[in-house]
Amino acid sequence: MKIVCIGGGHGLSQVLTALRPLNNDISAIIATTDNGGSTGKLRQAKNCIAYGDIRRCILALANSNNLLTLIAQQRFENAGELSSHSLGNLILLALSQVTQKPSEAIYWLCQLLDVQQTILPMSDQVTDLSATLIDGSKIVGECEIDALTELPQALGLTNPVQAPQQAINDILSADYVFIGPGSLLTSVLPVLLVENIQTALKNTMATRIFITNKTTENSVASLIRNQANELWATKILGFKFYDLILGQDAIFALDDRNLPLCEINQNDTLHDVTQLKHVLSQFICTKNQCKSTYKTNTNIIH
Template identity: 60%
Template structure:
């Protein structure tokens, strides 16, 4: 089974962890517009794509007891200019400088960590997210967009960029394309704004599945009146999915007895145990015929 996952942030990493036990062939296409934290500092000083979410996705698929993976997760403390930086981010930066290609750098780090699945950036070219408000004001960068108090009229990329050929090829040849979960504007949306990713999503015969968060997002995205799927389609100008697994559907599919810790999922946008169970049920043979779809919503 060939599965493509599109998104960013913690949501995509959780999705990969949830799919990991299912032994599918996975390709992850990762948002690269983050401009905060260690990633933001590296971007500002080196003119590279955002590396943090890529590192997070690679480590999600690496073996937990791998010493190099443990080191790559390490974040420096009380180390002068290194303070706050993740070693994994710096490894990706070094490999990018050696290869002059983020895609190649990611492939090399995956090889070093024994990750056999495919991790790809939404683009090898640095780009930012831009929101335009109703009064015409333009807001540049994910951090500023995350802080908005009013819903933007449009959201776009600051320049035209293209995804690696492997990314569009994976979408066109996939059985399933999972989009989300995660922060709508800053994790889910950026890869969907890349022109050749849009074209591949509209041409593919794969079942395109939008996975909502298990809890409401505490951001400007929660202020708009439409469903998340409708709002994203409106921003994009095309229908990007065939099926939506809503928050209610996630609760309905996951009927296991919840432990006290599992019940805390409602405080989070995504929960690993729930995602794993829901995806296992969803991907069962004959659960759904992906060729007989008319934008269904599971709720």
């Protein structure tokens, strides 16, 4: 079974952690427009794509007992210009300078960490997220857009980019495409704004499942009326990018383990990975096994 995951940030790494024991044929297509933290500093200095979310997703799939995995997670402290930088980001930047192509750099870090799944950037080309406000003014940069006090009328990329061909092939051959969770405007939508990814999502025979956030975002996305994030995003994109929505209520409804709440991670913002794994396992099964489960799921997931 072929699975494609789309998004960025902590949300996508959680989904990958949940899926890793269930299926090995996974491709993740990750947003590359982040301009904050260590990633933002590297982008400003080297005009590169954002590596932070890519690093996080690679490490989610790597063996946690691998020494290089532990080293790649480390951040420099009290180290002058290196302070706050993640070593994993620096390794990816160094590899990209050697290979001259971010997707190649990502491939080789995956090889070094023995990550069997496929990690791809939304594009090898540099671009930024751009928002157009109601008065026609434009705001550029994820951090700046997240901090807005009004919802933008449109979102776009500062320059058109194309996804790697493998990302397109994987979407077209997928059985499931999981989108999100994560910051709607700055983790999920950037990938969906890439033109050839849009075309692939429109043409794929895969079931496209939008996993919503556990709680309301602490960003401009909190202004979306009635929290109908998928409807607002569909309007921005100009096409319906999902077939099913897997929200927190549906996740609890599909969790048939009958565990007391105290045994489920009560983190305010992040999904419980064990619970997510159990729910996603109801999709990741053989066709015969899925028949009865799928009928049940379609009554719960809207």
